[in-house]
Amino acid sequence: MARIVLAMSGGVDSSVAAHLLMDAGHEVIGVFMRHGEESAAVCRVDDTGKSTSLPVLAGAATSAGDGLRADHKQGCCTASDAADARRVAAKMGIPFYALDLTDDFRRIVDYFVDDYLDGRTPNPCVRCNQWIKFGRLFDYADDVDAEFVATGHYAQMQNVDGVNQLHRGLDSSKDQSYALFGIRPDRLDRMMLPVGGFEKTRIREIAEGLKMGVAGKKDSQEICFVTQGHHSDFVRARAPQRSADTGGEIVTVDGKVVGTHQGYEAFTVGQRKKLGVAMGEPYFVVRIEPKTRQVVIGKKEHLSKPGLVADEANWLVPIDQLPQRVSVQIRYNGSPKPGTLTVVPRDPNRFEVHFDEPELAVAPGQAAVVYDETRVLGGGWIT
Structure with a gap:
């Protein structure tokens, strides 16, 4: 016990x-x-x-x-x-x-x-x-x-040949292993899920x-500290000086100005709704440029990326044991996509992934989590 x-x-x-x-x-x-x-x-x-x-x-x-x-x-x-x-x-x-x-x-x-x-x-x-x-x-x-x-959490610890490994949860629709990649590898032996x-x-x-009284309780799905309104309202309230001048232009990928916005912090890469402009067909946020305060929008094909670079890597296996062929998940509710992994030479804190097929909405700031089938190998943060 x-x-x-x-x-x-x-x-x-x-x-x-x-x-x-x-x-x-x-x-x-x-x-x-x-x-x-x-x-x-x-x-x-x-x-x-x-x-x-x-x-x-x-x-x-x-x-x-x-x-x-x-x-x-x-x-x-x-x-x-x-x-x-x-x-x-x-x-x-x-x-x-x-x-x-x-x-x-x-x-x-x-x-x-x-x-x-x-x-x-x-x-x-x-x-x-x-x-x-x-x-x-x-x-x-x-x-x-x-x-x-x-x-x-819906993830699993498995002991394979005396090594504790982090794996995806049995229920694929509820799997939360993506959110656990940042755990220190030396703590795997003390984790229970x-x-x-x-x-x-x-x-x-x-x-x-067991009559616990929580059997029908809904799963938590919101950011716990954003208690009301849009996330951008929270950002402006917490950093009023820095967010005072974040408004700017909405431009297409070819540089055409099509509108204005009140603050780029209200947008995320891949966003389609509430862009504040009418283009006659679906447009998406392709990138956000804080220096110019521009929100760049484009068609779906403009969201397509052949790969990614990530930093702040945390590996749950020795680097020399990382396979070249992996699958990578780039958003919480996404699914891992096959690709080729390359750890940046002389800098194990950075890695590159080249997807087999271009991936949509590769958003800087999101986690890129690397899998070998169901096993979590580690991950990093998309640059």
Whole structure:
């Protein structure tokens, strides 16, 4: 039996993960990660509906709140999520704590804002896994002498010839291995992903059978700290001086000015809707140029790219064991596409991919995750 720190979000996946770990005889310590934004108040709700604070490991006080996002979108880390996680932990008889990660989340928010103002498309959920869920969470595990860290992600750990490998989840429609490529390779031996070997429907059935009260809860799909409006509104509110003069021209790939915009941070590569111009046929954002403040649009064929270059590489296997033929996924809801991998000579932090067939909307700032069939080899950030 091992002591395991489990990230509990209040959703069905982490709740069932707790059951699976306990059913296997492990000692589970549940934790809820508090990020300090207005929508993330952490509370305990008793049978009368009264809210009180949860124990916070980092020593900062929590505040009560109703836990509802201002835009009614399904996010994560709200007070109601904390209450759900607390109720599940209490039902299962496991200790449950809130982790005050306000400073760590501030780093993610700063990255999010900076990337949009640099004309890139950030992925804060991947960074959260890299820096917090499988980063800082290990520090807390060490503090309580826990051997493993577990989450409810749909991915799988497989031991092959004595080597722990990260693989895609069994349920391909819910696979989250893309978001986990940034984990330090030396931590693979301490990772547990209990739900990755199940179909999502089965996880909900287990939760329903255990009467957890979260079996029908929707999956979180929104950025947890953007609680209302468009992401560009959040960027402007967090960086008013830097975003004060980001308006400019909308131009076609051949340089024709066809309109203006109020701020390039409102656009992402591949975007088709809400361009603010009528072209008579579908046009897409092809690239964003912060220096000139231009948003360049074009037809679908103009989004096509033969390959990509990525930096900040994180490899989960020794570089000399990387195959040349791989598949690469360039967006969270995408699918891996076959191609040829080349690690840049003398710089293992950079790599190039040449796709077998041109890929659409290769967006700077997004993660490029490299696979060998179902195994995650690592990845980096598209430049």
